[in-house]
Amino acid sequence: GNSVTQMEGPVTLSEEAFLTINCTYTATGYPSLFWYVQYPGEGLQLLLKATKADDKGSNKGFEATYRKETTSFHLEKGSVQVSDSAVYFCALGGTSGSRLTFGEGTQLTVNP
Amino acid sequence: EAGVVQSPRYKIIEKKQPVAFWCNPISGHNTLYWYRQNLGQGPELLIRYENEEAVDDSQLPKDRFSAERLKGVDSTLKIQPAELGDSAVYLCASSLDQGPGNEQFFGPGTRLTVL
Numbered sequence: 643g644n645s646v647t648q649m650e651g652p653v654t655l656s657e658e659a660f661l662t663i664n665c666t667y668t669a670t671g672y673p674s675l676f677w678y679v680q681y682p683g684e685g686l687q688l689l690l691k692a693t694k695a696d697d698k699g700s701n702k703g704f705e706a707t708y709r710k711e712t713t714s715f716h717l718e719k720g721s722v723q724v725s726d727s728a729v730y731f732c733a734l735g736g737t738s739g740s741r742l743t744f745g746e747g748t749q750l751t752v753n754p
Numbered sequence: 755e756a757g758v759v760q761s762p763r764y765k766i767i768e769k770k771q772p773v774a775f776w777c778n779p780i781s782g783h784n785t786l787y788w789y790r791q792n793l794g795q796g797p798e799l800l801i802r803y804e805n806e807e808a809v810d811d812s813q814l815p816k817d818r819f820s821a822e823r824l825k826g827v828d829s830t831l832k833i834q835p836a837e838l839g840d841s842a843v844y845l846c847a848s849s850l851d852q853g854p855g856n857e858q859f860f861g862p863g864t865r866l867t868v869l
Binding site: 693745 | 796
């Protein structure tokens with residue numbers, strides 16, 4: 643079955659540091675890949691997505707590239723801000739339906 | 755545009771009691787999802803509706819959980835009787851359709867505590 647593995651957290655960075663959160667997946671076929679973010683006290687929000695191999699999703703300075711050869715979708719940001727503090731979830735969408743399979747989430751804390 | 759609305763936001767009950775959660779999706783969204791999110795984990799799908807029809811309920815514990823979406827708009831998820839292990843956040847989401855890559859919009863969730 644489908645599965646998503648995220649790097650273990652929590653992650654603590656200083657403002658303006660470089661961020662990488664690793665995500666790898668196992669799936670049949672060609673799934674869509676997503677990063678969702680959950681800010682404190684709020685619901686999950688879509689951050690970015692990619693629907694086919696080599697696609698790059700980007701939003702708010704975050705980027706992730708769909709790498710079929712390494713079954714990865716790592717999230718990166720060149721310079722994090724305190725406001726980026728949140729929990730980040732990598733997710734996989736099945737090819738035949740819309741069930742999302744989530745990773746366990748990575749808590750990011752950015753200190754001033 | 756209003757987002758996905760859920761109520762209540764918090765619920766505390768004793769075990770063996772019943773509980774119900776309500777969700778109103780974004781207007782025009784035909785697909786509605788209920789997820790459960792245990793502490794420190796990602797959400798897991800319980801059930802998915804296409805209009806009024808439950809098209810994916812394979813992960814729903816049917817001995818105690820039930821759900822309905824009678825008019826293809828809002829939905830109710832019920833647990834009866836609740837157990838200690840049901841403590842979690844119950845998330846509702848909706849989307850325009852079910853195609854690959856389709857964005858799901860999530861509500862704020864209902865945090866259930868079973869004592």
